[in-house]
Amino acid sequence: MSKHLSLRKAVLEWLEYAGGLSPTPQSIVTLMLQPHWEDVETAVAAAAPREEHPDLYAKVDGDWVPNSLTLLEESGLAEAARLIAQGVPVPVSEVADSFVTFCTGPAPVPxxxxxxxxxxxxxxxxxxxxxxxxxxxxxxxxxxxxxxxxxxxxxxxxxxxxxxxxxxxxxxxxxxxxxxxxxxxxxxxxxxxxxxxxxxxxxxxxxxxxxxxxxxxxxxxxxxxxxxxxxxxxxxxxxxxxxxxxxxxxxxDTGFFDVQAACLPALADFCAAISAKIDAVMAGASHERRILKGRARRLERAARHLLAAYQRTYNDAGVWEVEADELRLDYVIALEALLISPDDTGGRIAANIRSRASALFLGLDHQKVIKAIVKRAYDARSTYVHGDVIKGQTEEEMLKELRTLRLLTLQVILRWLVLTPSDTEDLTHLLDAAVKDPDCENRIGQSLRAFFTTTPPRNRPADISAT
Structure with a gap:
C-alpha cells in the first residue's frame, strides 16, 4: 500500500511542474524531461515490478526500464498535463488515482x-x-x-x-x-x-x-x-x-435490424441453439474423418460469402448495379458450398443443387418455387462468370431477385444447420433420398418443425406455417 502512496505522491508532484509548461501541446520528450519524472519511473518500478507488469516496461541499452511512452500516452497522463497547461480545471487527485490503477492493476486482455x-x-x-x-x-x-x-x-x-x-x-x-x-x-x-x-x-x-x-x-x-x-x-x-x-x-446511423426488448429472450435462445450447431460442425475441422473436415470447411465458406454480400448491401434498394452480379455470385457459392456432394459429376451439379435446395422446404408448391429461384440464380451466375451480360432485366427486377435469393440463402443455411447430422453421414444423401422416399421427406419435416417450434427465428417460414 505504501508503494502505491509513493507512486501517487510522485505523480502529483510531476503534474505540478509539467502542468506549468507552455499551453502548446508538449511532446513526450518534453514531458519526460520535466522535474520529478525520474521519481515517477522509480515509483512505478517499486509499485509495479516488471515480473508482475511486463506490459509497462521496455528494453533500453540492454536493461528493462519503465516505458515512458506507455506511462504517458496510454495512461492519459500526458493529456492531463497538456490540459492543465492550457488552464483547464483538471481533477488532479482523480488523475493520480487513475494512473496508480493503470500501473498496478492487472494488464487487460486485448x-x-x-x-x-x-x-x-x-x-x-x-x-x-x-x-x-x-x-x-x-x-x-x-x-x-x-x-x-x-x-x-x-x-x-x-x-x-x-x-x-x-x-x-x-x-x-x-x-x-x-x-x-x-x-x-x-x-x-x-x-x-x-x-x-x-x-x-x-x-x-x-x-x-x-x-x-x-x-x-x-x-x-x-x-x-x-x-x-x-x-x-x-x-x-x-x-x-x-x-x-x-x-x-x-x-x-442504424439500419433496419431492430430487436425489441420483448424479443430478446427468444433471440438469446435462438442464438444459443444455432451457436451450438455451428460449434458441433466446426469441431470436425480438426477431425481425421474427411466428411467432418469437409463439412466444417463448407459451412465456413458459405458463411463468408454470405457476409461478403451483406457488407456490400446497404439496403434492398441500396446495391451498386455494377456489383449486383457479384453479390448474386456470392449467394450461389454459399448455396453450392453446402449442397454439393463429393459424388457429384459436372453435368449434374446444377440440377442436384436445385433438387437439394427444394428438399429443404416442405410442400410441393414451395419446392417448385425454390427450384425456380435456384435455376434463375444459376443461369445468371453462369452468364456472369462466362463474361456475358444478363439482359432483359430492369433494375427493379434485379433488386427484387437479389432480395429473393438472399432470403433463400439464409433459409438454406439455417435448415442445413438444423438437419446436418453429427455423425459421418453427408446431408446430401438424405436430401437426394427425400425426392423419392416419403420416409426421408417426413424425417426432414419433423426435424424442421421441431426446431421452428422450440427455437423459431423472428419470422416463421411460410412452408413451416402452412404444415
Missing amino acids: ERWLLLNGTFPQGTRIPLGRHTLQTFTADELRQTVPMPALNVLQRRSRDLDLITGAPFIHVPDPGRPVTRRPTWFDFTGPRAEAQHWQALLPLMLWDSELLRVDSVFTVARGRRFDLDSRNVPTTIQTYEGRDGGEEEAEVR
Whole structure:
C-alpha cells in the first residue's frame, strides 16, 4: 500500500511542474524531461515490478526500464498535463488515482469490438460462442478508456455518447497488440466480418433484415480504446426543440435490424441453439474423418460469402448495379458450398443443387418455387462468370431477385444447420433420398418443425406455417 502512496505522491508532484509548461501541446520528450519524472519511473518500478507488469516496461541499452511512452500516452497522463497547461480545471487527485490503477492493476486482455448497424435494447448481453453481443451504457464505456476523469474535458466524451447503447460483438484477442490503430483492411488476417462469422451468422439467421459490421476497434479495457468517431457512420436527426423550432443532432446511423426488448429472450435462445450447431460442425475441422473436415470447411465458406454480400448491401434498394452480379455470385457459392456432394459429376451439379435446395422446404408448391429461384440464380451466375451480360432485366427486377435469393440463402443455411447430422453421414444423401422416399421427406419435416417450434427465428417460414 505504501508503494502505491509513493507512486501517487510522485505523480502529483510531476503534474505540478509539467502542468506549468507552455499551453502548446508538449511532446513526450518534453514531458519526460520535466522535474520529478525520474521519481515517477522509480515509483512505478517499486509499485509495479516488471515480473508482475511486463506490459509497462521496455528494453533500453540492454536493461528493462519503465516505458515512458506507455506511462504517458496510454495512461492519459500526458493529456492531463497538456490540459492543465492550457488552464483547464483538471481533477488532479482523480488523475493520480487513475494512473496508480493503470500501473498496478492487472494488464487487460486485448479484445476486438465489432460495431453493428442494428438496434438492440439496453442491457443486451447474449453469448455467441467465444463472442458476446452487448450494448454498453455510458458508464460502462467510460470505464473502458484510461483516465476516466478526462472524459468530460475532451472530445472523446462526445465520441462515447455516439456509441452509447450501440450493439457490439466483442471477443478476447490476446495476441493482438494494443498500441496500433486497426484499419479496415487488416493484413494480419481476414476481414473482420469473415474472421468473426461464427458470431454474426446466428444473428443474420434470426432476422432477414440486413445486418452489417460498421467499424472494428481494438480495446484493452482501462488501457486503450481505438475509438475514432470518423469510423462510426452517422446521420442527422431532426427533432423539436424547447422553443418549438427544429433542432438537429448527429446520431449513429442504424439500419433496419431492430430487436425489441420483448424479443430478446427468444433471440438469446435462438442464438444459443444455432451457436451450438455451428460449434458441433466446426469441431470436425480438426477431425481425421474427411466428411467432418469437409463439412466444417463448407459451412465456413458459405458463411463468408454470405457476409461478403451483406457488407456490400446497404439496403434492398441500396446495391451498386455494377456489383449486383457479384453479390448474386456470392449467394450461389454459399448455396453450392453446402449442397454439393463429393459424388457429384459436372453435368449434374446444377440440377442436384436445385433438387437439394427444394428438399429443404416442405410442400410441393414451395419446392417448385425454390427450384425456380435456384435455376434463375444459376443461369445468371453462369452468364456472369462466362463474361456475358444478363439482359432483359430492369433494375427493379434485379433488386427484387437479389432480395429473393438472399432470403433463400439464409433459409438454406439455417435448415442445413438444423438437419446436418453429427455423425459421418453427408446431408446430401438424405436430401437426394427425400425426392423419392416419403420416409426421408417426413424425417426432414419433423426435424424442421421441431426446431421452428422450440427455437423459431423472428419470422416463421411460410412452408413451416402452412404444415
